[in-house]
Amino acid sequence: MNVLASVVPNISIAENPRIRSFPQHIAALAEHCLRLEIETWPKPGLVSHINTGSHTDMDADMFRRSAFVLRPYFAEMVEAGMRDESMSVLRKIGLRAERAMLHATGGVNTHRGAIFGVGLLCAAAGLREGGHADPQTPLGVHVSRRWGKEVLAGPRLPGSHGELAGSRYGAGGARQEAAQGFPCVYQIGLPALRDAARLAPGNPEAARVQACFALIAVLEDTNLLHRGGLDGLRFAQQAAQEFLDQGGVGHEEWLRRAETVHHAFVERRLSPGGAADLLAMSLFVMELEEEAVL
Template identity: 55%
Template sequence: MTALAPRFVAPLSEAVAHQVARLAAGALRAELDTWPKPGLVSHVDCGSHTDMDAGTFLASATAIEPFFAALVIAGATGAGMDGLRAIGLQAEGAMLTATGGVNTHRGAIFGLGLLCAAAGANGRAWNAGALCATVRQRWGQGIIRGPIPLRSHGTAALLQYGAGGARAQAAAGFPHALEIGLPALRLMPGTGNAGRVQCFFALLATVEDTNLLHRGGAEGLRFAQQAAAGFLAAGGVAQPNWRDAAEAIHHAFVARNLSPGGCADLLAITLFLDALERHT
């Protein structure tokens, strides 16, 4: 398949770029506020992590927001994957400075950053399917062919388990966010946290999360997916005492040192896609 030629659109105003960036940072904050969210940092506790807390994530989200705006402009002006990657690396530097060297949002910078660029490339046509298609068609090959971090958890999972991780998700246009996350989120419109929890568990039940593979191996991934599937089979957030059920799973994850960071990123991506559609 031949690569699509760059499609240039009328330059977006800085105000629009910053609007998109605010929505991206807002999705990160909404992901943080989601509870219970097994194994992950939230406003309630630190999950399976000892080196970060809610304050770390909030500082990170604030630090990287301006780079999301830069990625919107880059997408609007036809930047290739190398150009987007350069901005992403600057965002990572700002994140590490804000967090004292802790990686809170590297995966989210990658995923949300690509969708910010797609929002710029698409003008004000922010339909979720169109945005995901733009990422796949315009930058998919660059994502696959780009440099692979030699010491990342995702690379280790790729080598040991053949799991594609965030790169495969992005190159394919975030199919889990589009086909699983959004429908689950929209099953209960206007429910706020409950809808986000339902979305998260739907993703957790189906995503081959490389963070889970890194921490728990194939057994840890299987345990996590089965726990999520059981929660959904019992009715998800529609079941009585759903918070207690979800919190019990959270504590089971912490006891096993499991943290589905890939699913957290996909939750933020799903929330961002939903927000963009509502602001079109």
């Protein structure tokens, strides 16, 4: 059984005659996974195709526009990886991608974390395609080995929510996650997607919900720390873990229970944006792993 087919539906990128190059193929997949993250509900406190969660300045259409304009920059990331470029080159592409995102959203940050995380995974896919890395080694390992030190040593964004929360609470944030090879993707997100495909067969959205809750339960999400402090983070982690402990999407009333958690997050204005980024990254990695064995 192709597990991914029940988690990431309607993938037909490879069959599209208009998409001819490897970078374009990977970039199309990256955009698709960002869109799938938005088409997932209930995700506690997060924007989805159903409602705007804990946010008043963004909605699903804004996220869709953002994902669309980022696609060519993801292709550039792949091409840079194929040339084995340094982190400084990737960073310049990322900054241009961020400007395009902000132009498309009227200045709202929808995908800064995804530009960083998915972008690095795209570059790692390029490394493999360009013959600079072992094709059997996980993308996250390539990110850590090739760019991990540069990621940690790179310039900071002192006014960003992630940097402020990391400085105040000691959370490693997206930089540390990337430098370590995205352990939350490989140890939490991917296993949750696979398990959920068996818990709720034929329901790909439920599988994505399960993975989102699994990520929230363990991640020291700097978005949660920024919005709710340590109390907000602990509340979010405990609520997500309770949902999982009671069967997750395998419970017959999982949808009602997940929606209750979502409303509790909204009441507290909590939004686990880091988990949303990691969900998209997990979907992206899972698809590439499936392609590799076909």
